[in-house]
Amino acid sequence: QLQLQESGPGLVKPSETLSLTCTVSGGSITSTTYYWGWIRQPPGKGLEWIGTIYYSGRTYHNPSLKSRVTISVDTYTNQFSLGLSSVTAADTAVYYCARVPGSDWLDYWGQGTLVTVSS
């Protein structure tokens, strides 16, 4: 059974960079069938797609966040990562990682991790 697990600091200071890792188990991140994505959800609000990566390293980002987002993949550790620079309180959210079949829907999700931006 495929599982995804987010990890990283739960508290980040304003203007710093948020860094999260998603560990994939029960399947290979190098599968040619799937992309891998990041989604976030501010407290009490809706879902926002952040970006997607293919195992080759090709990435796709939400235009509204593009300049601040870095997504990378490590095929040796079966992980992919998210970096979000110059964070503000508006970036406080539960961050989810997910598997993306065919780049258009999300079938397996991590449990999510809350990241709070505060000094």
Added chain:
Amino acid sequence: QSALTQPASVSGSPGQSITISCTGTSSDVGSYNLVSWYQQYPGKAPKVLIYEVAKRPSGTSNRFSGSKSGNTASLTISGLQAEDEADYYCCSYAGSSTLVFGGGTKLTVL
């Protein structure tokens, strides 16, 4: 890239059917048959119910169905049950491997 438009809330009684709409534009919903729907309980990760407008992943009850007309996609839940009370989100492919979500709809089972 603007969020897709969903009603903030819908409600229905057990056994009834309800429909949640998801309105986008000709750049997303209207251009691709790539709309998916997700169910989310409080404090939990979303779970996919429908993908590619009307396809159900294994494990999704056939009480959930999806459709699309023009720039608007819809999720219908038939035979409403208490356990269906949750938040529902639509998501559409928006070209160039990008995705856009709807604002979410809270379903209340009366």
